Amino acid sequence: xxxxxxxxxxxxxxxxxxxTVSRALSDSALVTAETRQRxxxxxxxxxxxxxVSARNLRTRRTMSVLLVVRDVGNPFYLDILKxxxxxxxxxxxxxxxxxxxxDPARETEYFNMLRYGHADGMVLMTGKLPPSGxxxxxxxxxxxxxxxxxxxxxxxxxxxxxxxxxxxxxIGLGHRRIAHISGPVPEPMSLHRREGYREAMRNxxxxxxxxxxxxxxxxxxxxxxxxxxxxxxxxxxxxxFVGNDEMAYxxxxxxxxxxxxxxxxxxxVGFDDLYLSKAFYPPLTTVSQPRTEIGRxxxxxxxxILSGAEINREEPIVLPTxxxxxxxxxxxxxNYCMSP
Amino acid sequence: xxxxxxxxxxxxxxxxxxxTVSRALSDSALVTAETRQRxxxxxxxxxxxxxVSARNLRTRRTMSVLLVVRDVGNPFYLDILKxxxxxxxxxxxxxxxxxxxxDPARETEYFNMLRYGHADGMVLMTGKLPPSGxxxxxxxxxxxxxxxxxxxxxxxxxxxxxxxxxxxxxIGLGHRRIAHISGPVPEPMSLHRREGYREAMRNxxxxxxxxxxxxxxxxxxxxxxxxxxxxxxxxxxxxxFVGNDEMAYxxxxxxxxxxxxxxxxxxxVGFDDLYLSKAFYPPLTTVSQPRTEIGRxxxxxxxxILSGAEINREEPIVLPTxxxxxxxxxxxxxNYCMSP
DNA sequence: CTGAAAGCGCTAACAA
DNA sequence: TTGTTAGCGCTTTCAG
Numbered sequence: 001x002x003x004x005x006x007x008x009x010x011x012x013x014x015x016x017x018x019x020t021v022s023r024a025l026s027d028s029a030l031v032t033a034e035t036r037q038r039x040x041x042x043x044x045x046x047x048x049x050x051x052v053s054a055r056n057l058r059t060r061r062t063m064s065v066l067l068v069v070r071d072v073g074n075p076f077y078l079d080i081l082k083x084x085x086x087x088x089x090x091x092x093x094x095x096x097x098x099x100x101x102x103d104p105a106r107e108t109e110y111f112n113m114l115r116y117g118h119a120d121g122m123v124l125m126t127g128k129l130p131p132s133g134x135x136x137x138x139x140x141x142x143x144x145x146x147x148x149x150x151x152x153x154x155x156x157x158x159x160x161x162x163x164x165x166x167x168x169x170x171i172g173l174g175h176r177r178i179a180h181i182s183g184p185v186p187e188p189m190s191l192h193r194r195e196g197y198r199e200a201m202r203n204x205x206x207x208x209x210x211x212x213x214x215x216x217x218x219x220x221x222x223x224x225x226x227x228x229x230x231x232x233x234x235x236x237x238x239x240x241f242v243g244n245d246e247m248a249y250x251x252x253x254x255x256x257x258x259x260x261x262x263x264x265x266x267x268x269v270g271f272d273d274l275y276l277s278k279a280f281y282p283p284l285t286t287v288s289q290p291r292t293e294i295g296r297x298x299x300x301x302x303x304x305i306l307s308g309a310e311i312n313r314e315e316p317i318v319l320p321t322x323x324x325x326x327x328x329x330x331x332x333x334x335n336y337c338m339s340p
Numbered sequence: 341x342x343x344x345x346x347x348x349x350x351x352x353x354x355x356x357x358x359x360t361v362s363r364a365l366s367d368s369a370l371v372t373a374e375t376r377q378r379x380x381x382x383x384x385x386x387x388x389x390x391x392v393s394a395r396n397l398r399t400r401r402t403m404s405v406l407l408v409v410r411d412v413g414n415p416f417y418l419d420i421l422k423x424x425x426x427x428x429x430x431x432x433x434x435x436x437x438x439x440x441x442x443d444p445a446r447e448t449e450y451f452n453m454l455r456y457g458h459a460d461g462m463v464l465m466t467g468k469l470p471p472s473g474x475x476x477x478x479x480x481x482x483x484x485x486x487x488x489x490x491x492x493x494x495x496x497x498x499x500x501x502x503x504x505x506x507x508x509x510x511i512g513l514g515h516r517r518i519a520h521i522s523g524p525v526p527e528p529m530s531l532h533r534r535e536g537y538r539e540a541m542r543n544x545x546x547x548x549x550x551x552x553x554x555x556x557x558x559x560x561x562x563x564x565x566x567x568x569x570x571x572x573x574x575x576x577x578x579x580x581f582v583g584n585d586e587m588a589y590x591x592x593x594x595x596x597x598x599x600x601x602x603x604x605x606x607x608x609v610g611f612d613d614l615y616l617s618k619a620f621y622p623p624l625t626t627v628s629q630p631r632t633e634i635g636r637x638x639x640x641x642x643x644x645i646l647s648g649a650e651i652n653r654e655e656p657i658v659l660p661t662x663x664x665x666x667x668x669x670x671x672x673x674x675n676y677c678m679s680p
Numbered sequence: 681c682t683g684a685a686a687g688c689g690c691t692a693a694c695a696a
Numbered sequence: 697t698t699g700t701t702a703g704c705g706c707t708t709t710c711a712g
Contacts, residue, residue, distance in 0.1 A: 118434070
């Protein structure tokens with residue numbers, strides 16, 4: 001037998017044409033059950049494997065999708081990746097990993113991979129977009145990061161409402177001096193979470209001293225640094241609403257280093273509910289996003305687009321968040337407590 | 341212009357043959373600099389994109405590799421993924437994600453993807469292998485998990501020595517009653533770390549009570565459970581060497597719940613140096629594996645195999661580990677301290 | 681229900 | 697240096 005059998009080999013052995021083999025292998029109804037069986041047996045016997053490149057060329061599809069994130073090393077994406085992968089494979093698709101590292105050139109490159117026919121569609125989790133160029137025609141679904149006015153379908157959470165809920169929790173505990181450490185500005189995700197913070201404060205009639213709004217970059221170290229600045233203020237906050245868990249870890253770490261107890265002296269709320277937030281000390285109160293579900297939904301949406309179905313590109317799909325109240329929040333210490 | 345230009349379109353416009361265009365676009369030296377330039381310009385003007393499926397079919401390679409892990413959701417793989425991805429793209433390869441969830445059927449499936457020509461090679465990070473079937477002929481590199489006697493090239497760390505070093509650190513601090521929580525047995529990785537623990541204890545002339553060797557499964561909860569058992573013993577340990585960081589988090593969590601101070605009452609050492617171990621409280625003493633480097637090395641090895649170079653399949657590449665000593669280890673409390 | 685035949689778009693022998 | 701040509705292995709009309 002030749003190195004690797006092809007349809008032709010099976011056809012010869014079975015005494016039928018390649019067309020029949022192709023049909024039989026794809027379980028077409030246009031083949032007698034009997035021949036179909038015979039061909040299947042023969043295929044197994046010869047250890048036949050279809051050549052995907054040939055099939056792709058012919059069918060003009062690759063049965064694979066691109067999943068593009070800004071940093072594969074970020075644990076935040078894990079469950080999303082998991083959701084995308086699971087949904088993709090259920091539909092027979094493979095997932096190609098893309099990593100932009102915030103480099104617009106790379107992002108363009110991944111769009112080009114779509115155009116090259118490298119993949120059939122893309123789930124995009126970055127905040128920026130290449131210069132356009134007919135990209136709205138491409139099968140792309142944006143997850144998480146809201147790209148304003150992109151015209152691309154997206155699935156996300158309501159960051160404003162979630163943030164507002166988190167801050168309301170702090171206010172409900174009796175906190176009045178609540179500071180915020182935001183993610184990188186002007187990314188929509190950061191802005192929205194900050195907006196939620198502002199809304200909650202405004203609704204409660206609370207002032208936000210300018211120095212209470214710190215800008216971080218979503219990384220642990222910036223959580224530490226921002227926290228340090230906040231606690232050199234003459235009137236430091238009694239509670240922190242931090243833009244993501246990673247910075248919240250940094251903040252708690254720093255608070256401990258400065259001798260403050262969490263939540264005894266300072267309460268901290270995060271955002272994301274990372275993998276380890278429940279094992280953190282103290283277990284972190286944080287907004288939980290349905291990450292796996294986001295992945296699944298985004299991929300399902302992409303599958304729908306790929307199947308040719310019409311979808312509503314304007315109205316984003318918004319998934320619900322939950323505030324997980326754990327050990328890092330408590331009422332303010334009595335000496336800090338002031339009634340309005 | 342037609343929907344999507346192909347080489348033929350460029351050829352017609354340029355008044356040359358498709359072969360010349362193909363050569364020009366791949367910057368072959370067999371084309372005049374002048375025509376090459378002209379064709380490049382034309383290609384850009386027409387917004388030409390090569391069709392990868394056609395190319396793949398013709399060249400019999402896909403320029404993509406498979407990266408297979410047992411759980412994409414596990415943060416442990418992040419940096420490895422990053423290393424693999426980086427090295428792959430530097431060489432022009434894409435990375436396809438594979439997720440086995442410890443299901444041997446899936447693992448076979450990924451091997452089949454190689455055989456189908458879905459990808460050119462594979463970096464495998466799971467502990468089990470399908471029934472063989474000429475798999476040793478396939479371009480596969482095993483990272484991390486040692487599959488004994490597989491005949492596949494692999495890159496890894498010396499788990500025995502690393503574990504021994506970690507336990508020696510505890511012994512050096514004065515601990516005598518040191519327990520171990522292992523990963524799933526009989527996986528080589530778990531066995532090796534346990535072996536290192538045993539060696540260190542033996543070398544120091546220390547006994548290992550049977551109950552001091554707990555079996556976990558590398559997950560947080562099992563760290564908690566094993567820890568709970570250990571501290572119902574009449575003579576509980578004063579230090580724990582835990583098979584991975586995740587279980588160590590669980591153990592510390594449980595110790596705190598039971599009212600033990602870490603490291604005041606009990607010291608804990610982990611393995612892996614996960615992303616957040618330094619922000620953990622107390623910052624975790626743990627063995628650090630060069631994860632990104634492991635990914636890079638494995639991918640580099642695979643590239644070498646794909647390029648046709650001969651490599652030594654017998655001798656694994658062993659990368660160095662470092663013991664990161666942080667806040668979770670200290671000398672035993674005086675009332676526990678006993679000289680030999 | 682089955683077969684013949686025409687490509688999908690590209691690369692690489694072989695010729696010139 | 698360039699062109700001609702023959703496929704890579706598969707799917708899918710179109711005829712029978």
